[in-house]
Amino acid sequence: MADRYEPSAFESKWQKRWEDAELFLTREEEGRPKFYGMDFFPYPSGAGLSVGHCRNYVPTDVICRMKFMQGCNVLHPMGFDAFGLPAENEAIKRKTHPAPMIDQYAANYKRQMDLVGISYDWSRSFKSSDPSYYKWTQWIFELLYKKGLAYRKLAAVNWDPVDKTVLADEEIVGGRAERSGAIVEKKWIPQWFFKITDYAQRLIDDLDSVDWPDGIKAQQRNWIGRSDGVQFTMRVVFPDQSDLSDRYDLDADPERQPPNAQRRSLHFDVFTTRIDTIFGMTFCVLSPEHAIVEHISARVDDQHKRAIADYQQHAKLMSEADRTATNREKTGVFTGAYAVNPANGKHVPIWIADYVLATYGTGAIMAVPGHDERDFEFAQKFSIPVIPVIAPHQVAAVFEKVEDRSGWQIKFGKEGLTVLTPFASDPGQSPSGAQSSPQEEGGLPFVAKDGVMINSGEYSGLTVAEGQRKLGEWIEALGIGERKIQYKLRDWLISRQRYWGCPIPVIHSAEGELQLVPESELPVYLPDVENYEPAGDGSSPLAHIDDFVNVCDRDGRLGQRETDTMGGFACSSWYFLRFCDPGNDDEAWDKAKAEYWMPVDCYVGGAEHAVMHLLYARFWTKVLYDEGLVSVLEPFQRLQNQGQVLALTPYRKPVEGEVLDLGEEGILVSFEEAKKLEEDQVLWRWARMSKSKGNVVTPDEAKEQYGADALRMYLLFVAPFNADVNWSSEGMQGSVRFLSRVFKLVTELQPLYEPNWRHHIEFEPMDERAAALRRATHQTIRDCTADIDRFQFNTYVSWLMKYVNAITDSQPKAKEPSKAYELAASEALESLILLLAPGAPHSADELWEQIGNQGFTYHQAWPSFQEKLAVEETATIAVQVNGKLRDALRMPVGTPEREAVDAAKASPKVQSHLAGKTIRKIIYVPDKLVSIVAN
């Protein structure tokens, strides 16, 4: 019998027994509520799991185990996101084939997860690279295609020269490929897209219905980037005024067709969210790639023609990274043409500049330097006039009263807008509300989100909100534009010119027509080949495999297979549905089964997928909902992001001339090197565990040294679930110590254990000691249950620790325990073991057996608490005088106000602070507080 935690003696034994008993096979029994708990689909890396991964898996395991004990049918699956770039790159590096390699890595992941005792139902496991899985990924692709949500078009896309593939916008961070770190280039290639933009609004709206961290929701809203504004047409005029004879070929560009008027003139559309500032427009800007630039260029003189051509060339050559670099100085050229401001008929110069993006809105803007920082910067540089048209309410009030405004000036500063009057030298004449302090040159524009319109003709005097509404109506009435909603979100680029991915089930017929591979012929198998390295010319490796490429099309003629594969995010956009019915050969999933299990009740993973996987999976779910294939609009009801586990990592101080990696304070060195260096030469920093940093702690070694349960309890206890933690072996020791205390306590109390305590305890009169123990028991059940539900695993463990202390202290030292105490202790023993079970399942099962029970704690009912047993008999009532704590009284719970107040007044400590004062007011909070106000 063990009176301490000796994990090597029992942890592996229980893992074997769980497996033999098929303990974690998913049940679908009637009459039980369901609970679907899941972790993010992991890519099985060759480095194996670190304890950092366990910080994801253990908490999910705790909640799933508790839910099962509470009587739920629990679906707790695990599979592997095997397709994709990381696997393929690793295989190339190792000169092996990704398929067997990934099998081996996945097997290792499973072994490690089992080592930690995670309760996965492995019978439902699969890899995204299994043909039985990707058959249905292709099937969903075809569904999207049929619905017009998958399309192929020539596009300038993000090309990663290192990984030699195209990437999605979501995979680019600051102009670099997130994975390879390469500076992304622009390349024009025909690409496959999913039309996620059709779902932009629903993807925003339905965020309201899910229980996710605010930060993730905000990131998604941001990424989708809704802007409400007005889009309207601007007519182009040339200095010679012969503009009407010039015709812009509208039919060639139907998207830019205006509602009705001005069909014969050259024109372009602009989008603005600030139509209220239209009177402040002093120029327009087109992106260098805008289609109309050619037409303008054709009508202007040679000097401007050349300037335009030069600038376009310059823009074309610039890399995406350079172009989007922060704080770049504005550049641009005047085209020689003008646009007519529809609000006041004024002609404003048309410029081209690369600060206007071709890919957003209409690729053209009205520029209002008075109220837009970028336009202001541009205007300053090119000496374009600035007209303020929005003033703060109090300034506008003064400004609008003045009839002769000659000599008045308006300037902008950090404080807002400043009016400089001709009588500024005489402060007495300066209207109140208008400052006249000297302004530094080059001040900021006044980005007036609120204020009053000025210098705006008949609209002057309206507020920003009113102006936006009225001008929007006016533009619509005029027929030159309409109110419009723009989204930053762009369509999801799905094709990859790489081998290790799900083949796109499309055939290019002899006529160049796109044909879907018939459903009966799915899957399109990924061919097993020796050489699959990317060519680097933008073609897929599959394009060079003749057997694969050449097929019969629908009409029996020679066609060619699509050779791009799908990016890995396609595979992970529906795997949660497959887990509901993983063995189904006839369908992707049985609708009834998906309806039963979906949505995922608790989804756990890292915050780095905020806008990629989580957005794509939501999109697919909505499409499948529209098809009637799933019954939920959102796949993941509750989402939680775990914090990372950081490890102390040695860095060396850089020697002169050495360049540091971005964000690093020193040069990374190995632990061996660090030992050799002088102490003051080594900088120890907390860094995310990674193979390259050499700071990984594996669950294997943690289990070997401390035990799986100690690791689990440590990860739960060390910090709030979503906070980063610093790995510490002292902390691990603490967990070992706690579990040892549990073993010791159970061993001590075991002789008192009465398995039938339940039948006797209500009839046995409770003495004070027994009642106190029962109180601790029921409070602990209450608090542990609530905190697991709330994802507060650190306090769940705290309550257990406190409970162990309480039971220990409750034991009678000198005399024999009473019958009542024996029964209370029996209840406590069982409760302690069962409450411990989700966190430390091996120890719980061992202890359960040790006190003479059979079977698994997993099959026991989760303890329930009785409110009446959890309440305290006496309360500590704080007594405050003028808000300061002066005494604390122990009084029975439910003491009436009168008594409590009298007792408080009687307290000598309180009296000394009341001496010579008159009581003005007394506040009483039952069982908590008496607050006396006196002066």
Next chain:
RNA sequence: GCCGGGAUGGCGGAAUGGUAGACGCGACGGUCUCAAAAACCGUUGUACCAAAAGUACGUGCGGGUUCGAGUCCCGCUCCCGGCACCA
């Protein structure tokens, strides 16, 4: 710049507007031991005081609301994460 999230003892962190610092780590003192480790017991926010009692101070900074603020409101500072010329 914009959008999120933070800031509490030596450290990780608790705390429905009601006794701030639960629980743990570390540290210090003790028991056991020839000794050490382990284990166990005790102390541990700061200041004044020999100590206790006591008093004052104390949740990033400055204001405010309230009998009472870590918690609510206004204005900042710093840290972390994301986005970033998106009109």
